[in-house]
Amino acid sequence: xxxxxxxxxxxxxxxxxxxxxxxxxxxxxxxxxxxxxxxxxxxxxxxxxxxxxxxxxxxxxxxxxxxxxxxxxxxxxxxxxxxxxxxxxxxxxxxxxxxxxxxxxxxxxxxxxxxxxxxxxxxxxxxxxxxxxxxxxxxxxxxxxxxxxxxxxxxxxxxxxxxxxxxxxxxxxxxxxxxxxxxxxxxxxxxxxxxxxxxxxxxxxxxx
Numbered sequence: 387x388x389x390x391x392x393x394x395x396x397x398x399x400x401x402x403x404x405x406x407x408x409x410x411x412x413x414x415x416x417x418x419x420x421x422x423x424x425x426x427x428x429x430x431x432x433x434x435x436x437x438x439x440x441x442x443x444x445x446x447x448x449x450x451x452x453x454x455x456x457x458x459x460x461x462x463x464x465x466x467x468x469x470x471x472x473x474x475x476x477x478x479x480x481x482x483x484x485x486x487x488x489x490x491x492x493x494x495x496x497x498x499x500x501x502x503x504x505x506x507x508x509x510x511x512x513x514x515x516x517x518x519x520x521x522x523x524x525x526x527x528x529x530x531x532x533x534x535x536x537x538x539x540x541x542x543x544x545x546x547x548x549x550x551x552x553x554x555x556x557x558x559x560x561x562x563x564x565x566x567x568x569x570x571x572x573x574x575x576x577x578x579x580x581x582x583x584x585x586x587x588x589x590x591x592x593x594x
Contacts, residue, residue, distance in 0.1 A: 429540030430482040430547060438480030445473055454570035462570070466563055474559025478551045485554070486543045494546060501542035505535040 451469060455462040485492035509531040516527055 429537075429544040430486050432483050434482050435480050435484070438476045438478075438482075441476040442473065442480065445469070445476065451566060451570060454567070454574040466566055466570075469566065470559040470563035473562045474555040474557075477558040478555030481554060482547055482551060485547045485550070486540070492547060492550070494550075497546045498543070501539045501546075504542050505539040508538040509535045 449469065451465055452462050457463060481491065489495075489498065512531045512534050513527065516530060
């Protein structure tokens with residue numbers, strides 16, 4: 387009896403009851419994603435992509451939406467909204483370093499041009515600050531200029547990327563919600579249709 391109860395409890399946690407509130411695991415994942423974004427300082431690094439992919443894997447593996455039900459106030463709609471927002475947040479964190487580095491994913495030519503100008507200004511500022519180093523070690527001066535210029539450009543792009551991350555996350559959340567809603571609705575209708583088709587067949591069988 388204890389094993390049976392334990393299995394049922396695990397099943398309820400994994401699948402989610404139709405009338406239950408959003409699962410605590412998803413809420414924890416959402417908080418982890420928010421904490422990741424809050425602690426990110428400077429430019430977005432590839433570790434953010436790793437964290438986003440990890441959180442997405444946790445959501446997709448351990449969270450199951452309840453059975454589809456019509457209505458915006460139903461338990462299914464509440465769970466779907468939570469699920470979509472969390473997934474959208476994880477996708478935004480995953481894409482952040484890519485948006486910062488790939489112009490085709492984040493086409494902001496004006497912003498990128500301004501960040502490049504800031505990088506050039508930083509090179510001149512470093513050269514003026516370390517003017518005494520030019521005659522002694524020009525290689526070290528060039529390295530310092532390149533390093534500082536790269537840091538300033540990355541911070542500039544990261545700040546702009548952060549401003550646009552909610553848009554990408556919201557767009558991903560809408561797509562996820564529409565896809566999950568359509569899939570759940572088609573499964574529910576398919577199950578109802580198969581059940582309805584089996585009923586006449588059973589009634590028409592000859593009695594033995």
